[in-house]
Amino acid sequence: MPANVIDGKALAQKLREDMTEEVSQLKAEGIMPHLTVIIVGDDPASKTYVNGKKKATHQTGISSDVIEMAASVSEHELLEKITELNQDKTVHGILVQLPLPEHINEQKVIQAISPDKDVDGFHPVSIGKMMTGQDTFLPCTPYGIITMLQSYNIQIEGKHAVVMGRSHIVGKPVGQLLLNEHATVTYCHSKTTNLTEFTGNADILITAVGKPNVIKQEHIKEGAVIIDVGINRLDDGTLTGDVDFPSAAEKASYITPVPKGVGPMTITMLLNNTIKAAKGLSS
Ligand code: GUN
Numbered sequence: 001m002p003a004n005v006i007d008g009k010a011l012a013q014k015l016r017e018d019m020t021e022e023v024s025q026l027k028a029e030g031i032m033p034h035l036t037v038i039i040v041g042d043d044p045a046s047k048t049y050v051n052g053k054k055k056a057t058h059q060t061g062i063s064s065d066v067i068e069m070a071a072s073v074s075e076h077e078l079l080e081k082i083t084e085l086n087q088d089k090t091v092h093g094i095l096v097q098l099p100l101p102e103h104i105n106e107q108k109v110i111q112a113i114s115p116d117k118d119v120d121g122f123h124p125v126s127i128g129k130m131m132t133g134q135d136t137f138l139p140c141t142p143y144g145i146i147t148m149l150q151s152y153n154i155q156i157e158g159k160h161a162v163v164m165g166r167s168h169i170v171g172k173p174v175g176q177l178l179l180n181e182h183a184t185v186t187y188c189h190s191k192t193t194n195l196t197e198f199t200g201n202a203d204i205l206i207t208a209v210g211k212p213n214v215i216k217q218e219h220i221k222e223g224a225v226i227i228d229v230g231i232n233r234l235d236d237g238t239l240t241g242d243v244d245f246p247s248a249a250e251k252a253s254y255i256t257p258v259p260k261g262v263g264p265m266t267i268t269m270l271l272n273n274t275i276k277a278a279k280g281l282s283s
Pocket residue numbers: 095096097098099120140141169
């Protein structure tokens with residue numbers, strides 16, 4: 001039987017409607033949720049992502065501004081700007097778009113953001129709280145994935161979840177969140193040998209590899225849940241995930257498409273985190 005397609009776009013839309021309602025209530029109480037995004041340099045992909053974030057905040061009634069800094073900006077200047085934003089009571093969330101130019105130490109920048117405003121969930125304090133199961137800002141893509149699974153009533157507890165990829169942004173944290181939900185978690189990465197031994201044994205397979213069609217029908221278990229985090233642009237301009245969707249969909253029980261799967265959930269969770277920051281829940 002063909003898989004159920006998880007509609008990330010529709011779910012994101014529904015969640016955003018609820019958030020719009022919550023934002024208007026906060027405004028009525030005199031709280032104006034505000035996100036400040038910093039972008040350094042003019043990487044086209046980063047610009048597209050930042051524009052998407054700006055548009056989504058405005059649609060939800062959240063105010064936001066984007067600070068554009070030249071690629072040549074010094075690390076010191078960027079850190080000073082973050083210090084200023086940390087002290088600004090009208091700013092609830094701070095997001096520095098990654099990647100940063102090579103002369104800037106990414107970890108130093110992430111750690112300069114106040115954990116109370118860390119809507120990306122990348123600060124070591126946020127990561128430590130996530131690992132110990134405390135309330136905190138969760139990184140947006142992993143949080144979006146867990147929200148999707150829960151919204152579709154897909155059981156996580158006791159299941160074997162296999163995560164392909166070990167980035168700080170997606171792979172590592174999504175594995176931790178699945179573990180927090182009582183899955184048995186296996187991480188696979190570029191140095192894993194016998195990859196299909198693991199993927200073929202996954203009840204839930206998360207692919208965050210960044211290579212088109214690396215997962216096909218023969219690599220997955222009958223009835224598996226497939227979450228495709230890959231966003232790959234082909235030569236003809238079309239977007240595709242890490243999974244060969246048509247063949248995998250014949251064998252999986254649930255599968256996310258690309259686009260309209262995980263992507264719309266990521267920005268939605270950023271909105272969620274910004275509202276949470278405005279309410280001061282993380283402190
Ligand atoms: N670059 C790619 N994804 C992300 C993200 O989720 N947050 C930030 N700050 N930068 C990114």
